[in-house]
Amino acid sequence: MSHHDKLIEAFEAYKAENEKFQGKGVKASAARARKALQDIANSCKERRKEITAEKESLEAKPKGEGMSQDAARHAHIRK
Numbered sequence: 001m002s003h004h005d006k007l008i009e010a011f012e013a014y015k016a017e018n019e020k021f022q023g024k025g026v027k028a029s030a031a032r033a034r035k036a037l038q039d040i041a042n043s044c045k046e047r048r049k050e051i052t053a054e055k056e057s058l059e060a061k062p063k064g065e066g067m068s069q070d071a072a073r074h075a076h077i078r079k
Contacts, residue, residue, distance in 0.1 A: 003043045003046045003047040003050060004047060006039070006043040007040060007043045007044065007047065010036050010037075010039040010040045010043060011036070011040060013032070013036040013039075014033055014036035014037055014040065017029040017030075017032040017033035017036060018033045021033055
């Protein structure tokens with residue numbers, strides 16, 4: 001399961017537990033809501049790391065990568 005999916009799942013759990021706590025006054029739901037919020041915080045940190053790594057890998061690619069050989073040759077000839 002990706003960190004993005006974990007974020008969505010944790011948020012849904014938070015919404016449900018918070019509704020039980022706020023709406024019905026179930027004290028045990030408060031602890032579960034807080035746990036879901038902690039899971040969200042942890043998944044956010046991990047997802048931020050993934051996004052940064054993906055961004056850096058995109059920036060590190062040479063300009064010609066991803067082009068066909070013919071397209072790269074024509075781009076070089078045009079310069």
